[in-house]
Amino acid sequence: MAEPHWRERKKAQTRQRLQEQASRLFIERGYDATTVEQIAAAAGVSHMTFFRYFPTKEDAVLSDSYDPLLVAAIQARPRSEHPVVRIHAAVREGLGAIYAADREALLVRVRLTLRTPALRARLWENQVATRELLAGALVDGEPDFATRILASACLATLTSALEEWVATDGSAELPHLIDDAFAVLREGWRP
Amino acid sequence: MAEPHWRERKKAQTRQRLQEQASRLFIERGYDATTVEQIAAAAGVSHMTFFRYFPTKEDAVLSDSYDPLLVAAIQARPRSEHPVVRIHAAVREGLGAIYAADREALLVRVRLTLRTPALRARLWENQVATRELLAGALVDGEPDFATRILASACLATLTSALEEWVATDGSAELPHLIDDAFAVLREGWRP
């Protein structure tokens, strides 16, 4: 049971190479103009290997590993706080960290995602998945109707902030936009 | 220049026939298991004609004509009311009318849309478009950041209600769910 990491490491490398080449090509010549064949070739594998690593072409960009971060950040918040406040704080923390570490990469990625029709199409699934995770992080057991609604509204708010960020081409500060957005959601009810 | 209506009428008929056959086949044998070729054949045309009427296979189901209704309903509300109240009222009115007239058809349609991955994928585009319309109906000129956020949150709320409706398989009353959902959005801030 030596568990030689050799093998796994090689797989991880191939996976990363595919992702890098995909991003590069998507940015260089556009998403639609890039074929899976080309990505695979650029990474030195066949197109079948690509599909063994990513179920669809879109997944080469949309391997969202932020969700666990968010869940942890929510659960770290005292349960006595209002759900929306917990989500707001968690988002500011989680995305804030990524933002601080990797601002430009995040911008490129979000822009590509929001501006490419084929990638936008996947956003719904992502939103639903993230919403379920958020809602699940807020309570024990199955989240109820009300919890899902609040999680939805918060996600919509966050998305609006991201859209605004991309619309300003990253010139605004994302954490600031997020705070503004959640303030609107809150103050919207106390006019 | 007479351009007799029967020409347009024939086109409208073909279009409707395509939509009907598409819906029928999608429900009978599933969305993915139905090919455009089959839809076209069932409607008595070629697959090229199908694509001349609908840009994609999904559009045969997703010809959403509710939006103008919603816009009108919003604008009919006094501008002094809070944006979210206006949207809530408009949605209850607009969707309520469709619900009263065509409950079963609405359920089938919403269920098909929410449960078919390929159709869900299109929902993001629909949401964005509807949000822009809602936001535009709330104010004069270009909606600002805050308005878009509120419109987003309201749409997310409405969507949650529709999902709940489908989840209960239509056993709940949709208008009631919508009222509940908006109440959560409102009361969520006054715990």
Add this chain to the structure above:
DNA sequence: CGACCTCCTGTTAGTCACTAACATGTTAGC
């Protein structure tokens, strides 16, 4: 009436994402 002219449609032949079946080489454990 006959010669255009304009839509609408069908035919054909492609591209590309994605899948399934099978073959091959490479490694792990005995």
Add this chain to the structure above:
DNA sequence: GCTAACATGTTAGTGACTAACAGGAGGTCG
């Protein structure tokens, strides 16, 4: 070494969608 497991490649599909061209049916104008 031998064998089983596994990563990868090859090949041959299916199906959505597109482009190029051909024909036909209605209306117009000489």
